[in-house]
Amino acid sequence: MTTLSPTPRSTVRRLPHRARTDRSELHAVLDAGMVCHLGLVMDGAPVVLPTGYGRIDDVLYLHGSTGAASLRAAARNEPVCVTVTHVDGVVYARSVFHHSMNYRSAVVHGVPRLVTDDAERLAGLRAIVENMSPGSWEHARGPNRKELAATAVLALDLTEASLKVRTGPPLDDDEDVADDVPTGRWSGVLPVRTVFGEPVPCPLLPASTPVAGHVGDRRD
Amino acid sequence: MTTLSPTPRSTVRRLPHRARTDRSELHAVLDAGMVCHLGLVMDGAPVVLPTGYGRIDDVLYLHGSTGAASLRAAARNEPVCVTVTHVDGVVYARSVFHHSMNYRSAVVHGVPRLVTDDAERLAGLRAIVENMSPGSWEHARGPNRKELAATAVLALDLTEASLKVRTGPPLDDDEDVADDVPTGRWSGVLPVRTVFGEPVPCPLLPASTPVAGHVGDRRD
Numbered sequence: 265m266t267t268l269s270p271t272p273r274s275t276v277r278r279l280p281h282r283a284r285t286d287r288s289e290l291h292a293v294l295d296a297g298m299v300c301h302l303g304l305v306m307d308g309a310p311v312v313l314p315t316g317y318g319r320i321d322d323v324l325y326l327h328g329s330t331g332a333a334s335l336r337a338a339a340r341n342e343p344v345c346v347t348v349t350h351v352d353g354v355v356y357a358r359s360v361f362h363h364s365m366n367y368r369s370a371v372v373h374g375v376p377r378l379v380t381d382d383a384e385r386l387a388g389l390r391a392i393v394e395n396m397s398p399g400s401w402e403h404a405r406g407p408n409r410k411e412l413a414a415t416a417v418l419a420l421d422l423t424e425a426s427l428k429v430r431t432g433p434p435l436d437d438d439e440d441v442a443d444d445v446p447t448g449r450w451s452g453v454l455p456v457r458t459v460f461g462e463p464v465p466c467p468l469l470p471a472s473t474p475v476a477g478h479v480g481d482r483r484d
Numbered sequence: 485m486t487t488l489s490p491t492p493r494s495t496v497r498r499l500p501h502r503a504r505t506d507r508s509e510l511h512a513v514l515d516a517g518m519v520c521h522l523g524l525v526m527d528g529a530p531v532v533l534p535t536g537y538g539r540i541d542d543v544l545y546l547h548g549s550t551g552a553a554s555l556r557a558a559a560r561n562e563p564v565c566v567t568v569t570h571v572d573g574v575v576y577a578r579s580v581f582h583h584s585m586n587y588r589s590a591v592v593h594g595v596p597r598l599v600t601d602d603a604e605r606l607a608g609l610r611a612i613v614e615n616m617s618p619g620s621w622e623h624a625r626g627p628n629r630k631e632l633a634a635t636a637v638l639a640l641d642l643t644e645a646s647l648k649v650r651t652g653p654p655l656d657d658d659e660d661v662a663d664d665v666p667t668g669r670w671s672g673v674l675p676v677r678t679v680f681g682e683p684v685p686c687p688l689l690p691a692s693t694p695v696a697g698h699v700g701d702r703r704d
Contacts, residue, residue, distance in 0.1 A: 278552050301521035303530035309563035310523035310530050314589050332498045343529035360613045360624045361631040369534050393580045404580045411581040433686040441688050450696035455681030465672040466653040468661050476670035
């Protein structure tokens with residue numbers, strides 16, 4: 265089986281037909297997310313925390329306060345796992361056993377590198393801000409020296425990654441499909457998506473300030 | 485500081501004013517989710533995978549194929565971390581440094597227990613199915629002996645858990661707020677929510693089958 269990367273832990277073993285091996289698909293799934301789940305090992309136990317991220321080519325950037333225990337642990341040359349998941353639908357099957365979700369999920373393994381080069385730190389922070397709020401890097405005030413000093417930036421190569429995707433209708437047993445008419449059971453997919461609502465201005469903002477285009481244009 | 489649970493790792497240290505200590509709020513955040521991120525340690529490295537879950541009182545149930553390496557690892561009396569995150573808004577601040585997300589995030593630590601009692605296994609599976617697709621347990625065909633044998637059910641106590649919530653407008657520096665008029669920068673929150681679309685019937689379903697109420701009523 266072809267994989268996105270050659271290591272055993274980034275090779276999808278469970279339901280391998282759901283594995284995708286196109287690197288541009290991996291990028292698309294990462295770029296479509298706003299929050300990843302960062303996994304670390306702290307005192308021998310796993311810790312999973314939500315956090316923002318950004319991507320430049322085949323590098324994922326993470327950031328956090330230099331005071332955060334999780335960031336300090338991740339910067340210690342120890343392995344992390346970053347997972348980005350989109351839920352696309354609830355799959356209603358004829359049997360509860362075959363109930364499922366449609367989803368896209370990217371899993372990245374690796375040892376992050378603490379970014380020390382000033383230009384790369386800025387580029388990484390920009391990628392993180394722009395992934396969450398495209399247009400903000402130009403619109404908002406940029407980071408000053410003090411803010412930069414308080415922020416740690418980590419880089420994680422996308423070398424060791426896997427992508428799993430489920431799409432389409434339920435996959436039921438033939439006997440259950442044959443029972444459709446007598447049982448009258450419904451089966452299919454309920455699509456799920458994430459939408460943006462009406463922007464809520466900061467209460468301190470002068471009332472005359474128009475909603476910036478890069479914000480207002482995201483409304484669904 | 486009061487905590488939901490008394491251990492150091494379930495005490496929120498970073499931005500502790502965002503910590504919530506009401507157990508019913510923890511339950512509400514868990515119940516509002518469909519997918520958790522399950523963290524395990526495998527071969528010394530963290531692995532984070534999305535999976536369904538359900539809750540009964542102060543127990544979280546997880547399930548999976550008895551053939552899945554992650555479930556086997558989680559059933560080995562080893563610690564896991566389960567995180568459920570809702571993104572509620574993108575917080576646009578005057579500075580990129582204060583950009584943030586509004587979110588609710590529950591983090592549960594513990595060593596899961598492999599459920600062996602038949603009644604608890606069924607109750608756990610029911611909780612998982614009903615959390616993802618309320619009403620399906622009654623509507624769809626229940627699990628048969630073979631399906632039950634292929635499914636492992638794990639129970640994780642909610643004893644050691646933390647809940648972190650951010651709400652409200654951006655928190656900017658006074659100097660940046662004072663610059664509002666000259667800069668014309670917009671600041672505020674873009675709400676984010678998850679919605680359900682129009683149900684898509686299984687292509688094999690007879691066209692006359694009406695959409696079941698427990699599915700159709702979820703549409704936004």
